[in-house]
Amino acid sequence: MSKLIDMHFHLDFYPNHSQIYSDINKWCQHTLCVTNQPEIFEACMDLYPVTKYVQFGLGYNPRCVNDVPFNKNAFLRNLKRAKYIGEVGLDFSSKFYKNKEKQIEIFDFICEKSVNKIMSVHCKKAEETLYEILNHHKNSKVVLHWYSGDEFWIEKFLELDVYFSVNANMVNSDKGMKIIKRIPIESLLIESDGPFTKIDGKKYTFDKLNRVYGLLGDLLNMSLEKINSQIAENFIRLVGK
Ligand SMILES: [Zn+2]
Structure with missing residues (x-):
């Protein structure tokens, strides 16, 4: 069976991150932290x-954006050793809207510097601007994480050959399920977004990744084996782009 892949996980938000780091390696779960x-x-x-x-x-x-300035120098000095970029993106929901222009400036800069890198991108109420920036810089390996916007924009992002990483919370909401079903199976990836999601009513822990795959498989009427190999195939295609 294929090894499981988690496209979006916040290791540093777990107090026992050192233990989790070694366990993820032991479990052979490909994890983008x-x-x-x-x-x-x-x-x-x-x-x-x-x-x-x-x-x-x-x-x-x-x-x-409201609390911590973007450290451009720290970004640039680490860019060379970063194979992956994320979490980056735009959030125009009410709490962050006042710093919309600053967000655009930062995200535009990041996209310009990350054209050929795999990116895990957050987008909230900012689909149009995000689309324009990605299209402008021709970022080629973009994964939209926990997409929650209009279905219209799914089609537009697919024109840019963007991937979508989906999680357990999406499988458990009507809107999330609708979104997942609109995404072609070849463009799907799986994420935990731990610790910000729940699995069976409890805060996500790394040992539940298999369960996330199972939930998505159930929703799409695919066996666990089939969903595992499909996601692995998608991931390999993304990396090789
Ligand atoms: Zn996240």
């Missing part, structure tokens, strides 16, 4: 060797 600030990426890379299974994403989460 995104970070919310370049300085955190730097700290993770200094603390943990990158392995076949654990990778870190160089990120700046737009939801940090």
